[in-house]
Amino acid sequence: MLESLHVKNLALIDEAEVLFGEGLNILTGETGAGKSIIIGSINLALGAKADRELIRTGAEYALVELVFLVEEAAQKKAIEALELPLEDDRVILQRKIMENRSVCKVCGETVTARQLKQLAEILIDIHGQHEHQSLLKNARQMEILDAYAGGGLAEKKAALRDIYRQYREAGRELSENETDEETRKKECALAEFECAEIEEASLTVGEDDELEKTYQKMNNARKIEEAAAGAHALCGYENDGAGSAIGRALREIRSVSAYDETLQEYEKQLLDIDSLLNDYNRGMAAYLAGLAFDGAAYEQTEARLNLINRLKAKYGSSVEEILAYQTKARETIEKYRDYDAYRENLSAQVEKLRKKALLLCKDISQIREESARTLSGQMRQALLDLNFEQAAFEIRVEGDEETMGENGCDQVCFLLSTNPGEPLRELSQTASGGELSRIMLALKTVLADKDDIETLIFDEIDTGISGRTAWKVSEKMGILGKNHQLICITHLPQIAAMADTHFVIEKQVAEGRSLTGIRELSQEESVKELARMLGGDSVTEAALQNAQEMKVLAGKTKQY
Numbered sequence: 001m002l003e004s005l006h007v008k009n010l011a012l013i014d015e016a017e018v019l020f021g022e023g024l025n026i027l028t029g030e031t032g033a034g035k036s037i038i039i040g041s042i043n044l045a046l047g048a049k050a051d052r053e054l055i056r057t058g059a060e061y062a063l064v065e066l067v068f069l070v071e072e073a074a075q076k077k078a079i080e081a082l083e084l085p086l087e088d089d090r091v092i093l094q095r096k097i098m099e100n101r102s103v104c105k106v107c108g109e110t111v112t113a114r115q116l117k118q119l120a121e122i123l124i125d126i127h128g129q130h131e132h133q134s135l136l137k138n139a140r141q142m143e144i145l146d147a148y149a150g151g152g153l154a155e156k157k158a159a160l161r162d163i164y165r166q167y168r169e170a171g172r173e174l175s176e177n178e179t180d181e182e183t184r185k186k187e188c189a190l191a192e193f194e195c196a197e198i199e200e201a202s203l204t205v206g207e208d209d210e211l212e213k214t215y216q217k218m219n220n221a222r223k224i225e226e227a228a229a230g231a232h233a234l235c236g237y238e239n240d241g242a243g244s245a246i247g248r249a250l251r252e253i254r255s256v257s258a259y260d261e262t263l264q265e266y267e268k269q270l271l272d273i274d275s276l277l278n279d280y281n282r283g284m285a286a287y288l289a290g291l292a293f294d295g296a297a298y299e300q301t302e303a304r305l306n307l308i309n310r311l312k313a314k315y316g317s318s319v320e321e322i323l324a325y326q327t328k329a330r331e332t333i334e335k336y337r338d339y340d341a342y343r344e345n346l347s348a349q350v351e352k353l354r355k356k357a358l359l360l361c362k363d364i365s366q367i368r369e370e371s372a373r374t375l376s377g378q379m380r381q382a383l384l385d386l387n388f389e390q391a392a393f394e395i396r397v398e399g400d401e402e403t404m405g406e407n408g409c410d411q412v413c414f415l416l417s418t419n420p421g422e423p424l425r426e427l428s429q430t431a432s433g434g435e436l437s438r439i440m441l442a443l444k445t446v447l448a449d450k451d452d453i454e455t456l457i458f459d460e461i462d463t464g465i466s467g468r469t470a471w472k473v474s475e476k477m478g479i480l481g482k483n484h485q486l487i488c489i490t491h492l493p494q495i496a497a498m499a500d501t502h503f504v505i506e507k508q509v510a511e512g513r514s515l516t517g518i519r520e521l522s523q524e525e526s527v528k529e530l531a532r533m534l535g536g537d538s539v540t541e542a543a544l545q546n547a548q549e550m551k552v553l554a555g556k557t558k559q560y
Helices: 035-045 073-081 113-123 129-134 138-149 151-176 181-201 207-219 221-234 242-254 261-289 295-315 319-337 339-385 433-450 467-480 523-535 541-559
Strands: 002-010 013-019 024-028 061-069 090-098 102-106 109-111 124-127 392-399 410-417 455-459 485-489 501-510 513-520
Touching (some): 013 513, 024 035, 024 467, 035 455, 090 113, 102 113, 109 113, 138 151, 138 339, 138 392, 138 433, 181 295, 181 319, 207 221, 207 295, 221 261, 242 261, 339 410, 339 433, 410 433, 501 523, 523 541
Parallel strands (some): 024 485
Antiparallel strands (some): 090 102, 392 410
């Protein structure tokens, strides 16, 4: 649920904060008051393209902040999958827009605009005129039907995606390996040479790293010997080395330690140091004794490294990659030595995968057809409730094996007839803007129980409707608001009357500048706003009485 919206320095808004409620939140206001800025600010916070022209004149930046309460387990799981934070079951989205860039944050952590958009898809569903128009596209219609069909279809589609990709890959391999005999002989000979060259080297994984360390040690043998000998001399028991100094110090302490227990402790420490130094000197002496430079071993190591580096230049940047190349070369040899059998096996594999994919497509089509019949029936009732009294609605699912893809073989089309006797036609041929908005509302109502997204925003839901149809839309939104949070901008009093929480957006002039503000209305103020919407500039007693009656009627409707 969207708990709050905070906007600062955005367009006509100096600073505004809105605390949204549960159920149906209605936003009204006179034309030009800035209603679109409110929805626009929410879109900005959710990752929409930011224009620096939106920054209020004179301000250094614009800021939008949204706070969502997340209680649904499915939403929490989806947010965790994006590796985004939650604070006390809340997601705090913040977008700061500056002259040359914008900064997006989630609970204080900087994120990309892309991450914000992914998060938005989990938290909120925004429907405006563009979304209504998307209903005209068959791809969107398939998405809606598939969402209605639910988990069973989703599992089949996931299985099909896996099989179809294997089928495409096998088909690509088959088409790319249509070579003539002369080419096959050349490629086979090259693979045999490469394979033999790598095999002759008898490579071992990690060998190059060990050889490099040994080579570096041999290359710096003189420097190592001089440094080790110097360190041994400085710590030894001759020529005033550290060992000699420790021995003298030990003798001095030992001569008086019997007189003081504290000195006895220091004597023990010096004995430990002397013992450690003895161990060190013996070890270093043994190390120096084994430092004899072996010229033959040096040349052998250098030659081996040169061989491996030549192979790396040809076959890969590591021994692992070289061995992988060898494996691939062996596969090429096997393929071309019995090319006909290879092609036959690959063709059989392609056909096997194709049949498996088509079986899944058949299952998917069956689920879609069954879901289409059920959804069509529910949509007819939902459209009837929205004053499509004579409307016929049908979802057509047509399959064609030749068009098989990751989503199956089907084409989905929504068909509508709004007048008796008229044939069913595609939405693009029959539905007006107002009808599309009602069809979208009907779909959201039918899909409400299958939708994990709690917050829905409707912008321009009342396009092209009035009168009795407006009441029907209002009733439907009241029903949808029982299980979802709705935020709706409207120009119609019939819809505004159904509000659980009513906000008014107002534009004022202060100190010579226009300011847009938003505030929540009391019950009495809501009635006055409805009266203004009914009667225009002059609010009459008749308009007030009509507005009060609308609120009462809306209240009774919501009780059912």
